[in-house]
Structures are given as structure tokens and as C-alpha cells.
Amino acid sequence: MSTVLVIGAGGVSSVCVHKMAMNPDIFTNIHLASRTKSKCDTIAASVKERTGVDVSTYEIDAEEVPAMVNLIKKIGPELVVNLALPYQDLPIMDACLEAGVDYLDTANYEPKDEAKFEYHWQWAYQDRFKSAGLMALLGSGFDPGVTSVFTMWLKKHKLKTIRQLDILDCNGGDHGQAFATNFNPEINIREVTAPARHWENGEFVETPAMGKKVEFDFEAVGPKNMYMMYHEELESLAKFNPEMERARFWMTFGDEYIKHLTVLQNVGMTRIDPVRYQGKDIIPLQFLAAVLPKPETLGETTKGNTNIGVIATGEALDGSGEKTFYINNICSHEAAYEETGNQAVSYTTGVPAMIGSAMMVTGKWTGDGVFNMEEMDPDPFMDMLNEHGLPWQVKELDGPVDF
Ligand code: NDP
Structure with missing residues (x-):
């Protein structure tokens, strides 16, 4: 039983939200917010047609931290799943800290004017997540993930x-x-x-x-x-x-x-x-x-x-x-x-994002602080890969x- 808020409405998000809807015993309420609401609505319509599950949709600029905090507080999710772009990682982590909710993403933060692909910006959030008693899981896609x-x-x-x-x-x-x-x-x-x-x-x-x-x-x-x-x-x-x-x-x-x-x-x-x-x-x-x-x-x-x-x-x-x-x-x-x-590139990223989310909301993976995938027990994640389309x-x- 869990409520999740997914941010971003591209290919990866589409797969992840479909797969969440196919697992209603784990994901009870799915909320989807992105910069362009019509893209959320298109995903929600496809999910409804394929699975019968309703997905609530919202428009949000994830770089606007106060607006994100309001949305999170309004929905009250256990987890925010960031499937927008790497530029939004830090503002979404800030919003999660302020609203008191766990965080997951599939790609590390990047400043818009530098292509660095380094974790230090997000690892620097370790103490804040730890002292808030919250968990952030980084890189739950295919690679990384x-x-x-x-x-x-x-x-x-x-x-x-x-x-x-x-x-x-x-x-x-x-x-x-x-x-x-x-x-x-x-x-x-x-x-x-x-x-x-x-x-x-x-x-x-x-x-x-x-x-x-x-x-x-x-x-x-x-x-x-x-x-x-x-x-x-x-x-x-x-x-x-x-x-x-x-x-x-x-x-x-x-x-x-x-x-x-x-x-x-x-x-x-x-x-x-x-x-x-x-x-x-x-x-x-x-x-x-x-x-x-x-x-x-x-x-x-x-x-x-x-x-x-x-x-x-x-x-x-x-x-x-x-x-x-x-x-x-x-x-x-x-x-x-x-x-x-x-297509499969979105699929191979969206399925692990769903599985990482499942690990967190079911309590199979827990912890206070910022974590990479390497720090978690691989076995339950590997079992779910076999069961959910990525054998x-x-x-x-x-x-x-x-x-
Ligand atoms: P897309 O470009 O298809 O989708 C990104 C979505 O994020 C779009 O819906 C976009 O909105 C939305 N977005 C962008 N900026 C904002 C903002 N400021 N506020 C709210 N929403 C915003 O990307 P993909 O689906 O292909 O990729 C999603 C993520 O997955 C990326 O971070 C990517 O790097 C990562 N990835 C990870 C992989 C892995 O294996 N680990 C592999 C592939 C991707 P709009 O529709 O308005 O543009």
C-alpha cells in the first residue's frame, strides 16, 4: 500500500508508470507531474486503457522548489520518483527534504553549463537526508542501476x-x-x-x-x-x-x-x-x-x-x-x-526505476541518507528483474x- 509521485513525462516515466500500474498491490496511488501536463495526460490515458488504473496528473516546474513542496504536501506520497532530467535532481531533493519524503532518481545531477557526470553534488546531501530520517536512492535505471x-x-x-x-x-x-x-x-x-x-x-x-x-x-x-x-x-x-x-x-x-x-x-x-x-x-x-x-x-x-x-x-x-x-x-x-x-531503451530504464521504487516502498531497501545502488542487497532487486520483464x-x- 503506497502513494508515489513521479516527476517527468518522457519515455522512461511512461514505462515506469505503466509498470507501477501493473503492480497495484505495491503502488496503490500513482500521481504524475511534469512541465507539460498534456504529456502526463497521454501517459495516464494509455495506462488506463492498458491496465484500468487511474493516474492523477499535474503540471509542475520541478526547479521551483516551493511549488514542488506544495505539490508533495498536497499529495502526501511515501516516495518521489524523479524521472525528469538530471538538471532537476537537486531542486527535487531540496523539495523532498522540506516536505519530508524519500527520493529516487535514475541519473546523477548535472549543471546545465557543464557535462561532468559526477556524484559529489548529490553525495553532499548525505547529512541532510540522514538527519531528516529520509532515504535518497541514486541511479535506479539500467546503467547506472x-x-x-x-x-x-x-x-x-x-x-x-x-x-x-x-x-x-x-x-x-x-x-x-x-x-x-x-x-x-x-x-x-x-x-x-x-x-x-x-x-x-x-x-x-x-x-x-x-x-x-x-x-x-x-x-x-x-x-x-x-x-x-x-x-x-x-x-x-x-x-x-x-x-x-x-x-x-x-x-x-x-x-x-x-x-x-x-x-x-x-x-x-x-x-x-x-x-x-x-x-x-x-x-x-x-x-x-x-x-x-x-x-x-x-x-x-x-x-x-x-x-x-x-x-x-x-x-x-x-x-x-x-x-x-x-x-x-x-x-x-x-x-x-x-x-x-x-522502445527498449526507455523500458530498460523505466522497469528498474519501478523496481527501485518497490524496494523502497515495501521496506526491502531502507536507510537514512543518500545511497547508491551498490550499497543495497542485490537479491530482491534481481528477483524482481526476472519477474517484471528484464530477465x-x-x-x-x-x-x-x-x-
Ligand atoms: P525525456 O526528455 O523523454 O523526458 C524528460 C521529462 O522531464 C519530460 O517530460 C520533460 O518535460 C520533463 N522535464 C524537464 N524539465 C522539467 C522541469 N523543470 N520540471 C518538470 N518536468 C521537467 O527523457 P527520458 O525519459 O529519456 O529520460 C528521463 C531520465 O532518465 C533522464 O534523467 C535520463 O538521463 C535518465 N536515463 C537514465 C538511464 C539509465 O539507464 N540510468 C537511461 C536513459 C535515461 P517536457 O515534456 O515539458 O519536456
């Missing part, structure tokens, strides 16, 4: 220590567009154009963006080029697994995507600093995002699978020497669309990765 839980499950059940970790994120889906991003284009392009960083011997090593490419044969997708890049869970994984010698993140991109992105970057369209245009300051990347296809419109045409997982090498728990395990999920774009009206598999590999 499931990738962190996968790693900690391996460390609980298979490996005593982790020496090497590689996170492999493959989207084998084809949306039929020359260039489009599968989640918020502004956030996606900021992430991809940032320099690569990986963890090696106790520190982050920075290398040029898209500078390291490897071909990998993904199950249910086939061979794909993947590129080493920075991703925020590397910071929390390194913090909670200090024994790691190396941790890297890889994402697949097709040649067409790289070609378009290179041109856009070369002509300055991915800049995040203001440019004066016709007497007005505009951010080129925000303008680009406005003209690109909206991720939520790609669902109908996207075909194929995602395959996201973790390869970890370390000392086996049973004392049998060094072992390597690969743990992953394969998700079909078509099946995700049929179930929720959204996982684990297999032993012959040895460590050779790339």
Missing part, C-alpha cells in the same frame, strides 16, 4: 573480489531514422561527446571521446562496434569496490550515428555554451535536441534487441582461483513497445576479456 546491481550480485554470489570490470551496453535496435537518440537527445549527446574516462590502478584516466573501439559479438544482436566512454556508475562502482584494478564502460554505436555526430560536433551544434543568435542567447545542443526526432516517437518503428551486461574477473568465492563471469539482460524493442508503448542470465567465460 542494474549494472551496479549485477556487479554486486556477482560479488555476493560468485566473486570474493573484483579485479577487472567491463560494462557492455549494446543497443542493436534499428529505428529507421538517419540520426536519432533513444533517450533524451541533449543528455545522450552530452554523454557521448564527453572525454572517455576509465578507472585504472586507483584513479580515473582520461582519453579522447570515442578514441577506443572494439568489435564484440553480442548475443541476440550480432557483432557490433563498441566504444569506450565515461559513464557515471564507474564512480560509485570504484568507490564501493576499491580493490578493482580496472573498470571500463563500453557502448555500441553504428557508423551512421558516428558520422552524423562527428559532423554535428565539427560544426559546433553540440556546444553547451550560449551562442548569441538574433539578439537571443541559445544553446546549440538544446536547439539540436528540439529538431531531432523525439525518443518517445521511435517506439513504433524500432526493431531488434538491447543487450546490456557486465563482465567481471576476480577471485572466486569458492576458493577455486580467478574466474570471469558475464551477466546480462536481452530486451526486445518490439516486446517493450507492445507492453508499454515505448537476466549469468555464465562463466574461459578467462578475462582480451580487449
Whole structure:
């Protein structure tokens, strides 16, 4: 029995709200608020049609803390689920503290004028959440989120220590567009154009963006080029697994995507600093995002699978020497669309957001303060992945990765 307030009405929110409605024993009352109320209403109408559940909708600018506090107090939820953009993380955390309610998100805070992907802004809320007796759970999407839980499950059940970790994120889906991003284009392009960083011997090593490419044969997708890049869970994984010698993140991109992105970057369209245009300051990347296809419109045409997982090498728990395990999920774009009206990139983020919320409102994951996924017991979360559309598999590999 719980009341939740979800903020944001994009693809991730749509999946999360549908999945919450499919679990009425856990989520009794669902409230949805975002900047554009009509988008909340569209999600609510789809949820009603698919599940029969009513979702209450509201208009809110989540950066207006007093308005957020009023809304939270009016609704009285146990949990605020932040599925807006990373820029809204801190104001929503402020509002949760003031209104006395728990918090969850799927992406770490970012200032609008810097692409940093660092947790320190949100970790700085630790004392305030702790002394208020409230819980904030950071990064309950797929990556970050499931990738962190996968790693900690391996460390609980298979490996005593982790020496090497590689996170492999493959989207084998084809949306039929020359260039489009599968989640918020502004956030996606900021992430991809940032320099690569990986963890090696106790520190982050920075290398040029898209500078390291490897071909990998993904199950249910086939061979794909993947590129080493920075991703925020590397910071929390390194913090909670200090024994790691190396941790890297890889994402697949097709040649067409790289070609378009290179041109856009070369002509300055991915800049995040203001440019004066016709007497007005505009951010080129925000303008680009406005003209690109909206991720939520790609669902109908996207075909194929995602395959996201973790390869970890370390000392086996049973004392049998060094072992390597690969743990992953394969998700079909078509099946995700049929179930929720959204493609698999939104699905693989929205389902873990629902599961993280379920962990909190059912009291399976508790605590006072600000927590990353690595700090929680992976088992109940992993069980729910299997039950709610993101089944996982684990297999032993012959040895460590050779790339
Ligand atoms: P979308 O851009 O599709 O949706 C974002 C929503 O937030 C929109 O409805 C937008 O409103 C709303 N919003 C933006 N600003 C405000 C504001 N000031 N107040 C209230 N609402 C606001 O994004 P996605 O659904 O693709 O992604 C949602 C989140 O999930 C992002 O933070 C993203 O980084 C994260 N993510 C995490 C992943 C993971 O695996 N951990 C993977 C993919 C995404 P409007 O409709 O008016 O624009």
C-alpha cells in the first residue's frame, strides 16, 4: 500500500508508470507531474486503457522548489520518483527534504553549463537526508542501476573480489531514422561527446571521446562496434569496490550515428555554451535536441534487441582461483513497445526505476541518507528483474576479456 509521485513525462516515466500500474498491490496511488501536463495526460490515458488504473496528473516546474513542496504536501506520497532530467535532481531533493519524503532518481545531477557526470553534488546531501530520517536512492535505471546491481550480485554470489570490470551496453535496435537518440537527445549527446574516462590502478584516466573501439559479438544482436566512454556508475562502482584494478564502460554505436555526430560536433551544434543568435542567447545542443526526432516517437518503428551486461574477473568465492563471469539482460524493442508503448531503451530504464521504487516502498531497501545502488542487497532487486520483464542470465567465460 503506497502513494508515489513521479516527476517527468518522457519515455522512461511512461514505462515506469505503466509498470507501477501493473503492480497495484505495491503502488496503490500513482500521481504524475511534469512541465507539460498534456504529456502526463497521454501517459495516464494509455495506462488506463492498458491496465484500468487511474493516474492523477499535474503540471509542475520541478526547479521551483516551493511549488514542488506544495505539490508533495498536497499529495502526501511515501516516495518521489524523479524521472525528469538530471538538471532537476537537486531542486527535487531540496523539495523532498522540506516536505519530508524519500527520493529516487535514475541519473546523477548535472549543471546545465557543464557535462561532468559526477556524484559529489548529490553525495553532499548525505547529512541532510540522514538527519531528516529520509532515504535518497541514486541511479535506479539500467546503467547506472542494474549494472551496479549485477556487479554486486556477482560479488555476493560468485566473486570474493573484483579485479577487472567491463560494462557492455549494446543497443542493436534499428529505428529507421538517419540520426536519432533513444533517450533524451541533449543528455545522450552530452554523454557521448564527453572525454572517455576509465578507472585504472586507483584513479580515473582520461582519453579522447570515442578514441577506443572494439568489435564484440553480442548475443541476440550480432557483432557490433563498441566504444569506450565515461559513464557515471564507474564512480560509485570504484568507490564501493576499491580493490578493482580496472573498470571500463563500453557502448555500441553504428557508423551512421558516428558520422552524423562527428559532423554535428565539427560544426559546433553540440556546444553547451550560449551562442548569441538574433539578439537571443541559445544553446546549440538544446536547439539540436528540439529538431531531432523525439525518443518517445521511435517506439513504433524500432526493431531488434538491447543487450546490456557486465563482465567481471576476480577471485572466486569458492576458493577455486580467478574466474570471469558475464551477466546480462536481452530486451526486445518490439516486446517493450507492445507492453508499454515505448522502445527498449526507455523500458530498460523505466522497469528498474519501478523496481527501485518497490524496494523502497515495501521496506526491502531502507536507510537514512543518500545511497547508491551498490550499497543495497542485490537479491530482491534481481528477483524482481526476472519477474517484471528484464530477465537476466549469468555464465562463466574461459578467462578475462582480451580487449
Ligand atoms: P525525456 O526528455 O523523454 O523526458 C524528460 C521529462 O522531464 C519530460 O517530460 C520533460 O518535460 C520533463 N522535464 C524537464 N524539465 C522539467 C522541469 N523543470 N520540471 C518538470 N518536468 C521537467 O527523457 P527520458 O525519459 O529519456 O529520460 C528521463 C531520465 O532518465 C533522464 O534523467 C535520463 O538521463 C535518465 N536515463 C537514465 C538511464 C539509465 O539507464 N540510468 C537511461 C536513459 C535515461 P517536457 O515534456 O515539458 O519536456
